[in-house]
Amino acid sequence: MSASEKPVGIAVLGLGNVGTEVVRILDESAEDLAARVGAPLVLRGVGVRNVSDDRGVPVDLLTDDIEALVARDDVDIVVEVMGPVEPARKAILAALESGKSVVTANKALLAQSTGELAQAAEQARVDLYFEAAVAGAIPVIRPLTQSLAGDTVLRVAGIVNGTTNYILSAMSDTGASYDSALADASALGYAEADPTADVEGYDAAAKAAILASIAFHTRVTADDVYREGITKVTAEDFESAKALGCTIKLLSICERITNGDGQESVSARVYPALVPLDHPLAAVNGAFNAVVVEAEAAGRLMFYGQGAGGAPTASAVLGDLVMAARNRVQGGRGPRESKYARLAIAPIGVVPTRYYVSLYVSDKPGVLSSVAAEFAKREVSIAEVRQEGVVNEGGQRVGARIAVLTHRATDAALSETITALGDLDAVSSVASVLRMEGAGE
Amino acid sequence: MSASEKPVGIAVLGLGNVGTEVVRILDESAEDLAARVGAPLVLRGVGVRNVSDDRGVPVDLLTDDIEALVARDDVDIVVEVMGPVEPARKAILAALESGKSVVTANKALLAQSTGELAQAAEQARVDLYFEAAVAGAIPVIRPLTQSLAGDTVLRVAGIVNGTTNYILSAMSDTGASYDSALADASALGYAEADPTADVEGYDAAAKAAILASIAFHTRVTADDVYREGITKVTAEDFESAKALGCTIKLLSICERITNGDGQESVSARVYPALVPLDHPLAAVNGAFNAVVVEAEAAGRLMFYGQGAGGAPTASAVLGDLVMAARNRVQGGRGPRESKYARLAIAPIGVVPTRYYVSLYVSDKPGVLSSVAAEFAKREVSIAEVRQEGVVNEGGQRVGARIAVLTHRATDAALSETITALGDLDAVSSVASVLRMEGAGE
Known part of the structure; x- marks a missing residue:
């Protein structure tokens, strides 16, 4: 690290499990992080709901005025780990609009407002990173956006x-x-x-x-x-x-x-x-x-x-923070939102999967045949079927249970089949319907 | 993609399994790749040892003059997938020195000349990416350099x-x-x-x-x-x-x-x-x-x-290629070599691991004790030991086999122990010595 480099100012919003770990690592690994970024990372302040002196962070770094913290001139990157959609959304938008890069772990916010956030980042030409939002410490966002x-x-x-x-x-x-x-x-x-x-x-x-x-x-x-x-x-x-x-x-x-x-x-x-x-x-x-x-x-x-926990999530946040800080120091930006494909969203009805259906039926001739017919009518192909007797507490046979595993069929076809099965006189109840994934056709 | 963007020119060196897949995907996914990069990727030429018309690539794209291909003004990024250390090293250095970014899968070259290559990339301020060099399609380089x-x-x-x-x-x-x-x-x-x-x-x-x-x-x-x-x-x-x-x-x-x-x-x-x-x-x-x-x-x-194969390795190469091309179009560079820690290399002698040692010994009193003593003398702590009789083809007991699993010990202490065991009269042979990894202390 070159000592002459201008430090990169950091604001951390939230001091729960993740925020506490982020602040701890910023302090304990300061030298390593500076070497990796090319300039020191300096914590300017931590936004919390209630300032008190028992949070394990110097009290003069704590503030409950998040708006003012985000707006500080000496803050270059805002780390948002406070949780709910609001006030996180407002703070992140304010940060992006004033040209600060943002690292967030807020999946609920991203899944709701990704367009608004991405657009603000794009207009200000800054980074918006969120590796920690999915699967904690496990790198999945970066592999998907970059490696693949x-x-x-x-x-x-x-x-x-x-x-x-x-x-x-x-x-x-x-x-x-x-x-x-x-x-x-x-x-x-x-x-x-x-x-x-x-x-x-x-x-x-x-x-x-x-x-x-x-x-x-x-x-x-x-x-x-x-x-x-x-x-x-x-x-x-x-x-x-x-x-x-x-x-x-x-x-x-x-x-x-x-x-x-x-x-x-x-x-x-x-x-x-x-x-x-x-x-x-x-x-x-x-x-x-x-x-x-x-x-x-x-x-x-x-x-x-x-996938969760303070330290693993902090690892993902800090990886993003180092990348955003490097871009500040050395120029350049990370990948931005890519939405060129604009594919339509498939309704669940057209999605093909395999199903497992279990039914209680009365124990008389022709039941299996009429059950199978309902599948066949809707072109739901049966891969495996098993029928077994059901006995009551006295050991008397009182009916049968039919379990069916289908080949791939659309959700719509299966739903219709289930409704029709429920209407059959011989079917006393549909005990369970479960999809099967990862098992071939 | 904006049609007005200047295309990014690509040279591919090598047309084996990986090169063939890279060329195929560049062609078949041209539209998607252009949208992701923000400009079209245009294949300027493919360097091969022998030009012939049965390579599945238009023959006018093939050349055996790699030096000339790399030097072309309309080549911005060189993809090196031809294999051995030379002539790959020379071609990559020439590319970097003339300001072209390089994507390579050449692990042998990187493991030998990483300093030389990184320095050339640094001087020209271009990208040197090599995700495909380790574990094929599996993202490991990017998670290590960025996510962590x-x-x-x-x-x-x-x-x-x-x-x-x-x-x-x-x-x-x-x-x-x-x-x-x-x-x-x-x-x-x-x-x-x-x-x-x-x-x-x-x-x-x-x-x-x-x-x-x-x-x-x-x-x-x-x-x-x-x-x-x-x-x-x-x-x-x-x-x-x-x-x-x-x-x-x-x-x-x-x-x-x-x-x-x-x-x-x-x-x-x-x-x-x-x-x-x-x-x-x-x-x-x-x-x-x-x-x-x-x-x-x-x-x-x-x-x-x-970890290998044409298509999986090509996936990693193309991920790097898209990132390098994005940097060309949008400015910025990927992470460069980080060697600030300059840690010393630990000789194998000081490395602590667990060991499994199997010995053939003569079947008399005191053998186990003298074997155990050789471990103890060098402070190699024994975790498990098993002794069993060895019988010959006639079913006669002719000796014993002692198997020892140690706790963690340095390689040096273990090597000395093995030598000393071999010198014991009661030990007829050291049958195997294997390290154990991933099993705690």
């Missing part, structure tokens, strides 16, 4: 929410119910007091929107993402999964869909799905994250690591 | 040579000898006619040098890398590995070593090692590659995918 910039991405499928993966892993390991696994996760701090954003798939959907946007050069927002959470997954679903050589994972999937006319569109969707045990995502357990990318030339790549 | 730029890398351990991984996977699966597995690999095209560069670990060592250089901000060349190949790995070694819950992998390891005085150095080494079956690298089989990175804040990350 010369390839054609076909599909991205990830386990990108640690809370739900912890709950589903526990259900798989112990046979627990959803409620009991959620209670354990809460007690251990893996689930928040209000777990809605995680268990209903909102967090995974925000990340799917970000991944789809960069993978397919198309602006995709959280509202474009089809979403089902994990609250309806049962212990019986895991038993069925095991019988099929599968487990169940909450997947964020972004896929290039080509229709009969060769027209391309993008599907972004989040749901719990059966995943074959020999698929690399099946082995990703607990709070870990992983993202599988399939590209035309590269084939299948997998990225694996810690 | 704010973190402290502790260790990189990778399976980065597909040929040896194919051979070792076959030995593990079938119990085959090294010679028979190599013969199969050759017959299937997974090993070259002269497999020396792969099986003796030269290729893996070049990649270890590149990874160590960027992970530790220190210039490391192939000569700095301690290297053992896989030619001495036996079917019995795999049996021992299985008994220990391990497999055997050829690993490229780069590690930050801190001595008693707090002095840091870099160890870069390549050898076949025992890897516990629950370690993520144990499941990487066949021609696949994987790199595990451990960093202070990020924790453990893994990158997995196809």
Whole structure:
């Protein structure tokens, strides 16, 4: 590092787990970071809701006036790790509009306002980096935007929410119910007091929107993402999964869909799905994250690591910060938003996947035939079928259970089939419908 | 893309598997690439050894005058995928010196001449990218140089040579000898006619040098890398590995070593090692590659995918090409060589690892005690020991075999121990000595 270089001024907004780690590393690794940037990184201030002297940061660096901190002339880069959409959005826009580069981990904001933010960054010709917004420490944004910039991405499928993966892993390991696994996760701090954003798939959907946007050069927002959470997954679903050589994972999937006319569109969707045990995502357990990318030339790549937590997320934030600071010192900018492809969003109805359907039926001749007929009518091809007797507590046979695994069919065709099956007299209930991913045609 | 943008001229040197795929994708994805770069990429020529009209490329694009091709005014970026160190080195230097950016997949050249090339790029203020040089399509260079730029890398351990991984996977699966597995690999095209560069670990060592250089901000060349190949790995070694819950992998390891005085150095080494079956690298089989990175804040990350082959390697080359072209069009440069840390290279003697040692001994009282004493004398702590009888073909007991697994010890202490064991009267032979990686202390 050249001592004569003008320092790069940093403002950190938020002092939770991630902010605290960012501030700590800025201090402890100051010399290394300066050498990598070519100039010292100097922390000008930390924006917090309440200034107090027990935050582990010199109190004169703390301020609750975020607007004033962002506006300071000696702040070159703003690191936003405070969380909710507002006031983060306002602070980031103010920073970009005044010519400061921004590093953010705010997936909910990005998945909602990416256009507005990207445009502000473009007008001011500054950097907007967000590696930490998806899969914590795992580099996925940079590989997708840069390493695969010369390839054609076909599909991205990830386990990108640690809370739900912890709950589903526990259900798989112990046979627990959803409620009991959620209670354990809460007690251990893996689930928040209000777990809605995680268990209903909102967090995974925000990340799917970000991944789809960069993978397919198309602006995709959280509202474009089809979403089902994990609250309806049962212990019986895991038993069925095991019988099929599968487990169940909450997947964020972004896929290039080509229709009969060769027209391309993008599907972004989040749901719990059966995943074959020999698929690399099946082995990703607990709070870990992983993202599988399939590209035309590269084939299948997998990225694996810690998807959350203060230190791992801070690692991603600091990587972005060093890159933004280097660009300040040495000139140049990182890649900007690429949305030239402007693909349409595919509605869930046209998305083809495989399905597992389990039905309780009455135990009389012709039932299997009429069930199979409903699939055939809608051109949903059956790959495997199993019928077994159901006995009551006294050991008496009271009906049968039919489990069907289909080949790939559109969601619309399958939904119609399920409705029709429910209307059959012989079907007493549709016990579960689960999609299967990563298992071929 | 704006049609008015001046095109970016490309020269491709080499038309093997990778060059052919690069040329194909440049043609087939021209529109997408132009949109991503902001200007069309135009192929000005392809340098080959012999010009002929059956190469699948318009013959007027082919030339055997590489010097003239690189010197053309309308060439902005040179893609070098022709292979050996020379004439690649000369062509790359000429390109850099005349202000052209360079994308190369040439690991042997980079591991030898990285200083010379980086300096030429620095003087001309152009880009030198080489994502394809390590682990094919798998993004590892960019994550290490950019995503982890704010973190402290502790260790990189990778399976980065597909040929040896194919051979070792076959030995593990079938119990085959090294010679028979190599013969199969050759017959299937997974090993070259002269497999020396792969099986003796030269290729893996070049990649270890590149990874160590960027992970530790220190210039490391192939000569700095301690290297053992896989030619001495036996079917019995795999049996021992299985008994220990391990497999055997050829690993490229780069590690930050801190001595008693707090002095840091870099160890870069390549050898076949025992890897516990629950370690993520144990499941990487066949021609696949994987790199595990451990960093202070990020924790453990893994990158997995196809490490070789025309299309996967071309994907990495094209990612670099798009980034270099964007910098041409929009200004700026990618990260340059970072060698500020200038850490010393740790000699193999000071590197601590765990060891597995197997000995044939005579079957009399006191042998185990004198064997154990040789370990203790050099402060090599024993973690596990197993003694079993050895019988001859007639079923008669003719001696014993002692297998020892140590805790972490320096290579020097272990080497001395092995020499001393060989000198004991009771030891008839040292059957194998294998390091163990990824299994804790």
